[in-house]
Amino acid sequence: MAKIYRDEDINIDYVKNKKIAILGYGSQGRAWALNLRDSGLNVVVGLERKGESWKKAEEDGFKPLFTKDAVRDADIIVFLVPDMVQKNLWINSVKPYMKRGADMVFAHGFNIHYKLIDPPHDSDVYMIAPKAPGPIVRRMFESGYGVPALVAVYQNVSGSAFEKALAIAKALGCARAGVIETTFKEETETDLFGEQVILVGGVMELIKASFETLVKNGYQPEVAYFEVLNELKLIVDLIYEGGLVHMLKAVSDTAKYGGITVGKTIIDDHVKMNMVKALERIRNGEFAREWLKEYENGMPTVHKELEELRNSLIEKVGNEIRKMIFKKA
Ligand SMILES: NC(=O)C1=CN([C@@H]2O[C@H](COP(=O)(O)OP(=O)(O)OC[C@H]3O[C@@H](n4cnc5c(N)ncnc54)[C@H](O)[C@@H]3O)[C@@H](O)[C@H]2O)C=CC1
Numbered sequence: 001m002a003k004i005y006r007d008e009d010i011n012i013d014y015v016k017n018k019k020i021a022i023l024g025y026g027s028q029g030r031a032w033a034l035n036l037r038d039s040g041l042n043v044v045v046g047l048e049r050k051g052e053s054w055k056k057a058e059e060d061g062f063k064p065l066f067t068k069d070a071v072r073d074a075d076i077i078v079f080l081v082p083d084m085v086q087k088n089l090w091i092n093s094v095k096p097y098m099k100r101g102a103d104m105v106f107a108h109g110f111n112i113h114y115k116l117i118d119p120p121h122d123s124d125v126y127m128i129a130p131k132a133p134g135p136i137v138r139r140m141f142e143s144g145y146g147v148p149a150l151v152a153v154y155q156n157v158s159g160s161a162f163e164k165a166l167a168i169a170k171a172l173g174c175a176r177a178g179v180i181e182t183t184f185k186e187e188t189e190t191d192l193f194g195e196q197v198i199l200v201g202g203v204m205e206l207i208k209a210s211f212e213t214l215v216k217n218g219y220q221p222e223v224a225y226f227e228v229l230n231e232l233k234l235i236v237d238l239i240y241e242g243g244l245v246h247m248l249k250a251v252s253d254t255a256k257y258g259g260i261t262v263g264k265t266i267i268d269d270h271v272k273m274n275m276v277k278a279l280e281r282i283r284n285g286e287f288a289r290e291w292l293k294e295y296e297n298g299m300p301t302v303h304k305e306l307e308e309l310r311n312s313l314i315e316k317v318g319n320e321i322r323k324m325i326f327k328k329a
Pocket residue numbers: 024025026027028029048053079080081082083085089107108129130131132133134135
């Protein structure tokens with residue numbers, strides 16, 4: 001079994017008096033900046049322009065700086081802007097201004113693994129990848145818990161890159177849950193696989209397909225919404241709390257039998273073959289190349305699909321239902 005590091009295994013002193021520049025104040029950036037500050041670390045937020053993120057950081061009590069000023073005397077530079085943006089930020093606003101030998105830190109291995117960024121040879125390069133969306137990283141920290149994270153070292157010039165990665169993971173609250181060592185390759189490939197095949201892509205398409213099937217066959221959209229979307233969270237909560245058997249114990253025997261037998265006919269060998277194909281495209285770099293091109297063309301596919309989703313029945317019905325059921329009685 002993989003070694004799981006927890007708070008008591010980790011010494012935060014490795015990053016205690018270092019100046020940490022958090023570049024970006026979005027999903028992960030805000031969570032990192034706030035959690036690290038609350039853990040007593042020296043954080044500065046670096047941004048490219050005085051826009052929404054700048055305002056948000058100020059509201060949270062930071063004094064943001066332009067990237068080049070934030071990195072000038074930083075010991076640790078954390079890249080928390082979108083993956084497709086990191087290369088340009090690195091070339092234009094970090095590399096020419098950073099202190100020699102400053103650490104380069106990532107929350108996902110994409111830019112290093114696919115060689116978009118070529119880090120200087122005298123820098124430690126490591127990663128802390130929280131396995132949760134940014135707002136949850138913050139929410140769990142505030143409630144005294146944490147989300148799990150993976151840490152990895154790509155370059156260890158100082159000899160203490162791994163210890164620093166663990167220290168940051170602890171300051172993020174992740175070692176309250178558990179921190180596991182991985183490589184940039186393993187984190188990048190499994191993270192992309194997870195989000196494409198289940199977390200984002202798979203779950204979304206299962207929800208859409210089952211909703212459409214019910215509605216097309218004459219059932220009320222509201223009934224379909226409760227069945228395939230709202231209750232999904234409640235079932236996943238049971239799996240999260242206690243595993244698959246725990247969930248199966250909570251549902252009826254009818255659901256157990258139906259789920260066990262029919263589930264396999266839905267997620268059949270053909271679907272598993274598609275999963276292997278998706279993994280193959282991640283491993284051979286085909287997905288990364290395609291995504292880079294999509295990004296360079298202005299993300300036409302992403303915009304088109306989001307627009308279609310916004311106008312879809314499941315979103316319209318869901319928006320109305322959520323207004324009702326999340327309103328305090
Ligand atoms: N979203 C998440 O919960 C997770 C993200 N990650 C990783 O964390 C990193 C950051 O991702 P997110 O937090 O999702 O990013 P995000 O999309 O929330 O980042 C937004 C921030 O980047 C800035 N930004 C956007 N475009 C920019 C540009 N062209 N130049 C300079 N700054 C720009 C924005 O002003 C904002 O401050 C990525 O490597 C991602 O893979 C890892 C785990 C989960």
